[in-house]
Structure formats: structure tokens, C-alpha cells
Amino acid sequence: MNARSQTFEFAIEGRQIAEVISCMFHTILFHRCVGKYNTKGSDNYSVGTLGYTDIDCDYTDFTYIVTTSQELQQTISDKINQFQDKLRLSGLNSSGQITLEFYQKKKSGWMFKPEEIPWEIWTIKIEQMQLSSENERQFMREKLSDVLAERVFQITEIINKPDYVPKPPHLSELDLVFDTSYTDIQPYLFKINFSDTPTIANHVRTILKEAFNTSL
Amino acid sequence: MSDYQLSNEDHEALEKFTKFFLVKAAQIIVQSRLGEKKITKSKPMCSGNEWFHLSIKDIPEVTVNAKKCLGDIQHLLINPPHSSFCVEISLRTPDCDTITLETWCISFDDSISDPAQRVRFNIYNRMSIVLRSLLTCTRATPTYQLSRKQSADKYIICYKMYSGEPIVSHLGEHYSKKTIGSILTPIGRFVLNVAYRTRLTMSLTPMENRPISNLTPFGIDIKDDHFSLDRNHHSLEDDNDAQLPSAHNSSVPKSSPIEVMKRRHTSSESVSSSHGTPDKVYYSKLRAAFAIPGTIAHTPSHIGSYSRMNDNDLPYVLMQQQDQNSKANYSLSADLDNDTAPDDFILVEVKPFFGKSDSTDDLALFIRSCQQPPMLESFVFEPSLGETINQLNDELRVFESKVEEFDQLVGTLSTAD
Numbered sequence: 299m300n301a302r303s304q305t306f307e308f309a310i311e312g313r314q315i316a317e318v319i320s321c322m323f324h325t326i327l328f329h330r331c332v333g334k335y336n337t338k339g340s341d342n343y344s345v346g347t348l349g350y351t352d353i354d355c356d357y358t359d360f361t362y363i364v365t366t367s368q369e370l371q372q373t374i375s376d377k378i379n380q381f382q383d384k385l386r387l388s389g390l391n392s393s394g395q396i397t398l399e400f401y402q403k404k405k406s407g408w409m410f411k412p413e414e415i416p417w418e419i420w421t422i423k424i425e426q427m428q429l430s431s432e433n434e435r436q437f438m439r440e441k442l443s444d445v446l447a448e449r450v451f452q453i454t455e456i457i458n459k460p461d462y463v464p465k466p467p468h469l470s471e472l473d474l475v476f477d478t479s480y481t482d483i484q485p486y487l488f489k490i491n492f493s494d495t496p497t498i499a500n501h502v503r504t505i506l507k508e509a510f511n512t513s514l
Numbered sequence: 515m516s517d518y519q520l521s522n523e524d525h526e527a528l529e530k531f532t533k534f535f536l537v538k539a540a541q542i543i544v545q546s547r548l549g550e551k552k553i554t555k556s557k558p559m560c561s562g563n564e565w566f567h568l569s570i571k572d573i574p575e576v577t578v579n580a581k582k583c584l585g586d587i588q589h590l591l592i593n594p595p596h597s598s599f600c601v602e603i604s605l606r607t608p609d610c611d612t613i614t615l616e617t618w619c620i621s622f623d624d625s626i627s628d629p630a631q632r633v634r635f636n637i638y639n640r641m642s643i644v645l646r647s648l649l650t651c652t653r654a655t656p657t658y659q660l661s662r663k664q665s666a667d668k669y670i671i672c673y674k675m676y677s678g679e680p681i682v683s684h685l686g687e688h689y690s691k692k693t694i695g696s697i698l699t700p701i702g703r704f705v706l707n708v709a710y711r712t713r714l715t716m717s718l719t720p721m722e723n724r725p726i727s728n729l730t731p732f733g734i735d736i737k738d739d740h741f742s743l744d745r746n747h748h749s750l751e752d753d754n755d756a757q758l759p760s761a762h763n764s765s766v767p768k769s770s771p772i773e774v775m776k777r778r779h780t781s782s783e784s785v786s787s788s789h790g791t792p793d794k795v796y797y798s799k800l801r802a803a804f805a806i807p808g809t810i811a812h813t814p815s816h817i818g819s820y821s822r823m824n825d826n827d828l829p830y831v832l833m834q835q836q837d838q839n840s841k842a843n844y845s846l847s848a849d850l851d852n853d854t855a856p857d858d859f860i861l862v863e864v865k866p867f868f869g870k871s872d873s874t875d876d877l878a879l880f881i882r883s884c885q886q887p888p889m890l891e892s893f894v895f896e897p898s899l900g901e902t903i904n905q906l907n908d909e910l911r912v913f914e915s916k917v918e919e920f921d922q923l924v925g926t927l928s929t930a931d
Contacts, residue, residue, distance in 0.1 A: 352551035458695035
């Protein structure tokens with residue numbers, strides 16, 4: 299099975315990087331979370347409820363929704379900040395990409411670690427810009443809010459397509475599909491990777507590394 | 515049209531899910547236009563009251579309106595004639611000019627279906643996903659930023675619900691349309707769309723018998739047939755006029771201001787509902803102050819503060835005036851009940867002794883002038899303390915210069931026979 303992938307590209311200022319990625323990732327994750335499963339026996343369970351929080355952007359006129367979960371927000375924020383810092387340290391006009399990947403685990407024998415099979419990959423490519431005047435900044439601020447709105451509609455359109463989403467497994471195998479480490483919510487298993495210079499060599503290196511790790 | 519027949523149990527479940535889906539969708543849309551950020555909690559333990567595993571607090575008025583609009587089961591989407599459910603968002607200025615901004619529409623198309631979809635699992639979860647898409651997309655339209663900046667003195671955001679074909683003609687020429695999501699069922703497909711205005715600046719068109727108001731930042735186009743009852747689709751506007759306490763303008767009965775306007779309304783609005791306009795309240799305070807003669811103050815604040823004072827706090831001059839007036843009142847005829855200011859408009863009939871009761875008679879006029887003497891000049895043109903002291907000094911100087919004359923006068927008086 300091939301994972302479906304979607305790429306969004308942004309050319310923005312350094313200070314807008316975190317907000318843009320946060321908006322995209324949280325919009326996606328809000329659709330890729332379920333309420334916390336509470337098992338009541340072997341086959342009985344109840345599902346918790348998801349809350350949501352409005353977050354205002356500081357460097358553009360846009361508001362987006364995040365799942366109300368301090369743990370999730372911290373996890374996402376840490377990764378995004380690492381990426382932003384790395385990108386900003388790379389230089390003024392550097393570029394990079396960050397990936398939100400949803401995967402499920404497949405058991406491959408008692409000797410081996412479960413295989414991680416991605417089923418949905420969202421990639422955000424960032425090109426850092428340097429603006430010289432306040433007029434340009436204001437123009438960028440207004441334009442970015444329109445771009446983010448358009449991206450949000452695109453995300454909802456993609457998510458609402460009747461494409462593959464892992465079915466909820468048996469209660470004993472929940473952690474093959476969901477990340478059960480969060481106390482208040484239950485997102486699908488996901489991981490965030492990033493690189494500052496997306497090159498073919500780096501991509502091949504990443505694939506080989508993952509193949510080597512999963513085979514052990 | 516789908517030939518698949520749901521079992522009675524599944525059909526009932528689908529009707530129930532649909533009803534709550536529509537109500538929750540209306541809640542999400544209206545709440546997103548309140549003008550404030552929303553925060554709801556994620557709950558690991560389900561309390562059993564939250565539909566679609568989403569923490570959405572309901573505003574009672576919105577639920578009532580939505581249920582009224584949906585009416586009985588006949589009007590639910592899944593049953594013929596599959597009337598769409600629409601929520602319209604509009605902007606209203608203080609001059610009662612209205613401009614429609616968005617129309618959200620949930621429709622049902624029975625020509626596309628999927629018999630494999632299970633009502634109690636697939637459809638329920640899909641409804642949850644679409645509602646989440648609705649939550650995110652309500653923040654992505656231009657109206658959201660407008661609603662965050664609304665205020666009673668600039669503009670307010672109103673909503674309206676109706677069932678029938680969505681009206682997009684008053685969204686302007688270049689309105690944009692987006693599909694939020696769709697849900698396949700064994701008997702048809704739900705589709706959630708939004709059409710929103712993209713051009714907000716329009717020229718003001720004056721209407722007959724209406725004063726031409728100044729151009730607002732949005733230059734309002736006067737509404738066309740928005741409130742017309744000639745539409746051929748089923749509309750429960752008359753029943754849908756959930757007149758929120760803030761919606762006191764009877765000229766716009768069809769749209770309800772967003773509930774938060776109740777909280778945003780200042781105390782003057784609450785005053786207006788119970789005591790009249792703020793101006794009337796202020797005027798009544800002035801009237802109370804005029805009830806005591808001689809208490810005319812020069813500033814309204816003084817009047818307001820005066821009405822709360824007791825005698826111990828009165829300035830000495832006003833207390834003297836009160837004493838004089840009370841004594842004057844005591845000496846007046848009992849026929850007069852005019853204990854208010856001379857210019858009060860309580861008509862009192864003067865009955866002069868041995869004279870005609872006609873108020874134009876000379877005797878009546880004389881008696882009236884005695885009863886209501888004009889203010890003494892010394893109280894009208896009251897000199898300041900400095901002027902009074904100077905005046906007294908001058909008088910003393912004059913008296914001292916004429917001491918001999920006064921002594922001679924006293925001497926003639928004492929020796930008089």
C-alpha cells in the first residue's frame with residue numbers, strides 16, 4: 299500500500315514559520331484524533347470527547363483550531379521550534395521541509411520490531427524570505443492569511459475524501475494504530491521529521507536508515 | 515433516487531443522528547460568529563451528553579431556533595422533499611443597514627448513496643469528521659475576522675436559519691463557494707457547503723422614506739428581498755424570530771443578533787429596555803432636581819449628585835433658599851398645590867377673594883405675582899466674596915467719612931419732643 303502524500307509550500311519570513319506549520323499540523327491533527335478510549339473489560343469501551351481551542355496568529359490575521367491537549371500541543375510545538383531554529387540558523391534565505399507522517403504498526407514476528415507503515419504524509423516546504431520594508435511585511439501579512447485560509451479548505455477537502463484510514467483495531471491492539479500515550483486524547487500514530495535542505499541524497503539516506511531500523 | 519431501504523431501526527437512528535448533526539452544525543456556525551475565541555475541554559471520560567465525541571457547548575436559543583426551523587420530522591433532510599437546512603450570516607450597522615455575508619447549507623442528495631455504510635458506526639464517525647471540518651473552516655472565511663471586530667457602535671453580526679434552497683443572490687457578484695465535507699449513507703449523501711461574499715465594499719443606495727446615512731466603512735447595499743415573504747420555499751422565519759432580549763428593533767424581525775450581543779450591550783441598553791432610552795433616564799433625574807425650587811444647578815453632574823444628597827450636605831446658600839421657600843409655602847393658600855418650580859406645567863386655578871376666577875383678571879394676576887415673586891437681584895447676580903468685601907470696605911469708608919453727620923442725626927433724634 300502506498301501512502302498518500304500532500305505537499306504545501308510557503309515562502310514566508312522567519313518569524314512566521316512556527317505559526318504556519320502549527321496551523322497546518324493542528325488542522326490536520328484535529329481530524330486525525332479520536333477521544334480517549336476507556337476500556338471496561340475485554341470488549342467494552344467508551345470514547346472520550348475532543349475539545350478545541352482557537353489560536354490567534356501573531357504575525358498574520360488568522361485563527362486556527364487546535365485539539366485541546368496540553369501534551370499534544372507541547373509535542374508539536376517542540377518539534378516545530380526545533381525546525382524553525384535550525385532553519386533560521388542555516389541562513390537568511392534558507393529553505394527546508396517538515397513532515398507530519400501518520401503510520402500504523404504491523405507485527406512482523408516476535409523477534410522483530412513492529413513494522414511502521416505510513417498511510418498519510420503531509421509535507422510542508424518552507425522557503426525563508428527577508429523583507430526589507432514595512433509595506434512588504436504588511437502585504438505579506440495580509441497575503442499569508444488568504445493563503446492559510448485556502449490551505450485549510452484544501453486540508454478539509456483531502457481529509458473528507460473516502461480514502462484509506464486505519465480501522466479501529468481490537469482493543470488489545472489499539473497501540474498499533476493509535477498513540478495511547480496521551481492522557482486526554484488519542485491521535486493516530488504520527489511522527490514529525492524535518493530537514494533543512496531537502497535533497498535527493500538526504501531523502502535516500504532517510505529511506506535507507508528507516509529500512510535498516512525496521513528490519514532489526 | 516436510491517432504492518435501498520433502511521431498516522426501521524437504522525432509519526430512526528439516522529433521523530436522530532441527522533437532527534443532532536444539523537443542530538450541532540448550527541451551533542458551530544453561530545458560535546464562530548460571536549466575536550470571541552472558543553475553548554472547550556477534552557474529556558477522557560465521556561459523560562454521555564456530547565454528541566459526535568466533540569465538546570461543543572450549546573447555546574439554548576440556537577438549539578431552539580434550529581429545532582423550530584427543522585420543524586417536525588417531515589422537514590428533516592433525509593425525508594422527501596429533502597429541504598436543505600441553511601444558516602445565513604449577515605452584518606448589521608447601527609443604522610439598521612444589513613449586508614449578507616455567508617450562507618451555510620446542508621443538503622441531501624438521494625441520487626448518490628453507498629449501501630455499505632453502517633449507520634451506527636461509519637455515518638456517525640463521518641458526521642464527527644465533517645463537524646470538525648466545519649469548525650476549522652468557520653475560522654477560514656473572511657467573516658470570521660469581521661466578527662472578531664464587531665461592536666455595538668460599528669456593526670453586529672446576525673444569523674438566520676431557514677429550510678429550503680440556499681439564497682446566494684445577495685452575496686454579491688463574485689461570491690466564493692466551498693464544500694466543507696460530505697457523508698455517504700445507504701439512502702443518499704449529505705453535503706455541507708458554504709457560499710461567502712468576497713467583496714465587502716459597495717456603494718450606499720438610499721431608499722425612499724429613509725434618511726441617507728453617512729457611508730460606513732463597508733458602504734452598505736440596501737437589502738433586496740431578504741425579508742420578503744414571497745419565497746416559494748418553506749420558511750419558518752415567522753416562527754424563527756427568537757427575539758433575543760437584545761433584538762429590540764422591531765423593524766428587523768427576521769434576524770437575531772448573535773447571543774453575545776446581550777453581554778456586549780452596555781447598561782444603557784438594559785436601561786432602554788426597562789426605563790426608556792438613556793436620554794430619558796437622564797431627563798428624569800433633571801426633573802427630580804427641578805422639583806425643589808431654587809435648586810437649579812449649572813451642570814448635570816451637580817443635578818445628579820444633588821439628588822442623592824441629604825440636607826447635611828447641602829451648600830449653605832441652597833439650605834437658606836430651601837428654608838425661605840418652605841416658609842413661603844407655609845404661608846400660601848391651601849388651595850395651591852403648586853409646590854414645584856414656577857415654570858412647572860401643573861395648572862393651578864387661582865381663586866381670588868371677591869374676584870372673578872378668570873385668571874386674566876387684574877386681581878388674579880396680582881395675587882399670582884405676589885405668590886410667585888421674581889428672584890431677588892442679589893441672588894441672580896450674586897457677587898463673589900472678593901467683590902462683597904470690597905463693597906463693604908467702600909461702604910465703611912463712606913460711613914467713616916460721614917461720622918459727624920450721623921452723630922448730628924442721632925443727636926436730633928434723642929432731643930426730639
